[in-house]
Amino acid sequence: MSSTPWWADQDVWRKTAIWVTSLMLVALIMLTFDTVKQITAGSERVPAYSVINHRIYYRVDTERNLPAPVIGAEAPLFGVVLSEPEAAALVDKGKLTVQAKNCMNCHTLLGNGAYYAPDLTKAWLDQGWGAEAVREQLMLNFLMDPESNARGYGTNRKMPDMGLTEDEARGIIAFLKWMSAIDTNGFPRNFKPIKQEGE
Amino acid sequence: MAHAVDTTFPDTIPRGKLNTRDLNAGQRLAVKYFSVAMLLFIAQILFGLLAGLQYLWPDFLYNKLDFNVNRMVHINAMIIWMLYGFIGSIYWLVEDEAGTELVGAKLGNLAFWVLTAAVTVVVAVFLLVQTGPGEHQSIWLINEGREYIEAPRWADFGIVAVVLVFFYNTAATFMKGRWSGISGVLVLDLIALAGLYLAGMFYSSNISMDQHWWWWVIHLWVEATWEVLVGCIMAWGLIKTLGARRKIVTTWLYIEVALMFGSGILGLGHHYFWIGTPEYWLSIGGFFSALEPIPLVAMVVHAVYDSGVHRFKNSNHPALAWLIAHAFGNFFGAGVWGFMHTLPQINLYTHGTQWTASHGHLAFFGAYATINIAMFYIAIQKWRGGVFMGSGIPHAWRWKWALALLNIGVLGMTMALLISGYEQSFVERALHGSTWAGYFEAQRSDWFVQGMVWRQIFGYVTAAGLVLLVWDLITIGKGETRPAEEPTATTVINSNETLQPSSA
Ligand code: HEM
Ligand code: HEM
Ligand SMILES: [Fe+2]
Numbered sequence: 001m002s003s004t005p006w007w008a009d010q011d012v013w014r015k016t017a018i019w020v021t022s023l024m025l026v027a028l029i030m031l032t033f034d035t036v037k038q039i040t041a042g043s044e045r046v047p048a049y050s051v052i053n054h055r056i057y058y059r060v061d062t063e064r065n066l067p068a069p070v071i072g073a074e075a076p077l078f079g080v081v082l083s084e085p086e087a088a089a090l091v092d093k094g095k096l097t098v099q100a101k102n103c104m105n106c107h108t109l110l111g112n113g114a115y116y117a118p119d120l121t122k123a124w125l126d127q128g129w130g131a132e133a134v135r136e137q138l139m140l141n142f143l144m145d146p147e148s149n150a151r152g153y154g155t156n157r158k159m160p161d162m163g164l165t166e167d168e169a170r171g172i173i174a175f176l177k178w179m180s181a182i183d184t185n186g187f188p189r190n191f192k193p194i195k196q197e198g199e
Numbered sequence: 200m201a202h203a204v205d206t207t208f209p210d211t212i213p214r215g216k217l218n219t220r221d222l223n224a225g226q227r228l229a230v231k232y233f234s235v236a237m238l239l240f241i242a243q244i245l246f247g248l249l250a251g252l253q254y255l256w257p258d259f260l261y262n263k264l265d266f267n268v269n270r271m272v273h274i275n276a277m278i279i280w281m282l283y284g285f286i287g288s289i290y291w292l293v294e295d296e297a298g299t300e301l302v303g304a305k306l307g308n309l310a311f312w313v314l315t316a317a318v319t320v321v322v323a324v325f326l327l328v329q330t331g332p333g334e335h336q337s338i339w340l341i342n343e344g345r346e347y348i349e350a351p352r353w354a355d356f357g358i359v360a361v362v363l364v365f366f367y368n369t370a371a372t373f374m375k376g377r378w379s380g381i382s383g384v385l386v387l388d389l390i391a392l393a394g395l396y397l398a399g400m401f402y403s404s405n406i407s408m409d410q411h412w413w414w415w416v417i418h419l420w421v422e423a424t425w426e427v428l429v430g431c432i433m434a435w436g437l438i439k440t441l442g443a444r445r446k447i448v449t450t451w452l453y454i455e456v457a458l459m460f461g462s463g464i465l466g467l468g469h470h471y472f473w474i475g476t477p478e479y480w481l482s483i484g485g486f487f488s489a490l491e492p493i494p495l496v497a498m499v500v501h502a503v504y505d506s507g508v509h510r511f512k513n514s515n516h517p518a519l520a521w522l523i524a525h526a527f528g529n530f531f532g533a534g535v536w537g538f539m540h541t542l543p544q545i546n547l548y549t550h551g552t553q554w555t556a557s558h559g560h561l562a563f564f565g566a567y568a569t570i571n572i573a574m575f576y577i578a579i580q581k582w583r584g585g586v587f588m589g590s591g592i593p594h595a596w597r598w599k600w601a602l603a604l605l606n607i608g609v610l611g612m613t614m615a616l617l618i619s620g621y622e623q624s625f626v627e628r629a630l631h632g633s634t635w636a637g638y639f640e641a642q643r644s645d646w647f648v649q650g651m652v653w654r655q656i657f658g659y660v661t662a663a664g665l666v667l668l669v670w671d672l673i674t675i676g677k678g679e680t681r682p683a684e685e686p687t688a689t690t691v692i693n694s695n696e697t698l699q700p701s702s703a
Binding site for chain 1: 268342
């Protein structure tokens with residue numbers, strides 16, 4: 001009808017747009033099924049909540065050439081071994097509190113969130129807690145009264161008191177411990193964990 | 200059938216005063232959305248300044264309006280004002296594009312007031328209640344605690360209902376009138392945009408699952424559906440301000456859709472590197488997201504080419520300037536700044552640092568603030584009775600300085616954040632492995648702190664630009680008696696329907 005070359009033809013591009021979009025959508029949906037399976041709690045990459053009954057180490061996986069989580073011997077949180085549902089309930093309390101208190105508009109978790117405060121992906125394993133033996137207590141003290149326990153490391157930035165109950169604080173610690181066992185493909189790079197028994 | 204676009208500005212007297220009567224029903228609704236959008240834009244900047252100041256003076260408003268509250272209002276106001284701007288833009292063009300009257304003006308009006316009341320309540324609760332106990336009721340009633348979609352669950356349902364009304368209104372109006380390439384793309388895109396919001400409406404105690412679906416909303420909005428939406432607005436805007444030919448504009452739009460969805464949908468994978476998701480995303484996400492700048496280049500070429508062809512002769516200088524700013528801002532903010540940290544080898548170090556904030560600011564401003572502002576100018580021109588807005592309008596310095604200050608301000612903030620981001624990536628990430636102590640090692644380093652100071656200074660520049668913009672939008676065209684110039688070319692619309700004049 002006209003002298004428009006095929007590559008400038010409206011119809012060609014309309015069809016291309018439809019085909020490309022459909023193809024990409026199908027690919028995404030197929031990948032999503034697999035991904036959701038792999039990140040369901042209890043899988044290899046994202047552990048079951050009862051992982052909080054154990055020590056969590058990071059060891060270099062020579063095949064992947066990055067440090068990967070290794071689940072060690074029993075080391076129950078707050079000294080109590082929990083069943084899977086109990087552990088799930090405790091972690092759930094923590095996650096719910098993290099959302100309700102809007103922690104992610106100061107902190108990053110898995111690297112997403114805000115940049116005003118340290119990343120919490122591996123907070124459970126942070127050397128800042130000093131020694132394994134006092135970690136749980138120090139975390140509890142800090143979360144329930146971050147102002148008196150402020151560090152700031154030479155800045156005067158402080159975490160405000162979030163008005164946490166002890167149950168909420170314990171839930172958060174369980175949540176942080178569980179999160180530290182997620183396989184994050186080596187993020188954050190070069191993280192040096194606190195020294196734990198059995199290393 | 201071809202006809203001239205001479206109905207854009209019905210020949211009404213008096214000119215130079217706000218003349219709501221001569222707007223069509225969609226446009227009367229649009230100016231309401233635009234007005235609220237501007238108010239929320241102002242709120243966004245105010246709370247951004249407060250959050251920025253807390254980096255410099257951590258004691259400022261400590262325990263009263265903490266950083267997380269200010270930041271939440273800052274980014275949530277941004278998302279909401281941009282959505283208001285988009286809804287307004289589509290209401291603005293729908294009757295013109297469909298060639299018929301808006302189907303449900305009353306319903307649309309009701310939805311506007313419901314949404315605005317809901318937004319007011321949400322913001323008031325953010326500021327006054329702020330946070331709640333670790334119970335489900337908190338995320339239902341106070342805030343959801345997830346970036347950008349912080350609105351509590353009850354408001355999510357309100358938003359979905361209002362969006363459904365909006366969607367019905369647009370689709371039904373096109374159905375009653377006529378379809379075009381632009382409206383076809385637009386309606387399909389709106390289905391996807393609204394549908395994606397549902398992916399952000401559930402709770403999971405599993406943080407990996409949570410973030411996996413959260414990115415469906417955030418990424419597939421800004422790097423897929425929002426891009427295509429502004430592609431539609433841009434296409435219509437170029438026809439209106441320049442008189443660009445519809446056939447060419449529509450072909451470009453299809454090309455952009457193919458390239459944008461072709462790269463952006465699987466580009467989602469660049470957020471799946473480190474959140475527990477499988478390793479195949481490292482290659483898929485890296486590869487497809489690296490292609491995302493291509494459609495953005497195409498958009499620049501398109502806008503500049505069309506403007507050149509028409510020798511930049513256009514009916515609305517401020518609007519065209521902001522449309523060009525959009526094309527470049529989108530390219531640099533999303534395309535260049537996005538590309539710089541999208542490969543996993545680099546993102547491993549930059550992930551979740553000020554680097555990300557640098558990109559976030561330039562991309563949201565460059566891609567989405569700009570085009571909304573262009574629509575505000577298109578709207579005010581007609582609202583004032585179709586006044587002249589070409590070269591030599593009185594007080595033109597205002598819009599020019601608003602344009603300059605806003606762009607310089609945001610670019611300055613972007614560069615400052617980039618320097619802080621580099622410092623943070625090196626010191627906290629590469630050297631100290633992101634520990635608590637390593638984080639602060641970076642935060643207190645001189646270059647990081649200087650970056651934060653300069654971000655604040657350029658933040659004030661941005662704010663000054665915004666003040667001028669508001670002033671200009673309120674006053675431009677006041678008392679102007681010359682009629683608007685019509686774009687030179689004619690528009691070809693594949694229908695013989697004529698446009699309905701909105702008043703007799
Ligand atoms: C207009 C379009 C875009 C907008 C508005 C935008 C905005 C944003 C924002 C706000 C974030 C931070 C999200 C958060 O809070 O965690 C982000 C992250 C990111 N964006 Fe974009 N973006 C756009 C396009 C792009 C493009 C085209 C690319 C790649 C070529 C890209 C690459 C990235 C990457 C890799 C991240 C993750 C950063 C990190 O790991 O911390 N973006 N984007
Ligand atoms: C007066 C100027 C502004 C100031 C002082 C400012 C300040 C801030 C601050 C302090 C944050 C928190 C960053 C962090 O977590 O450390 C932030 C985040 C953000 N701001 Fe602004 N802002 C301003 C203007 C803007 C504008 C004009 C836009 C876009 C239209 C914008 C979009 C964003 C986005 C998308 C984020 C989230 C970034 C991310 O998570 O990576 N801001 N801003
Ligand atoms: Fe993205």
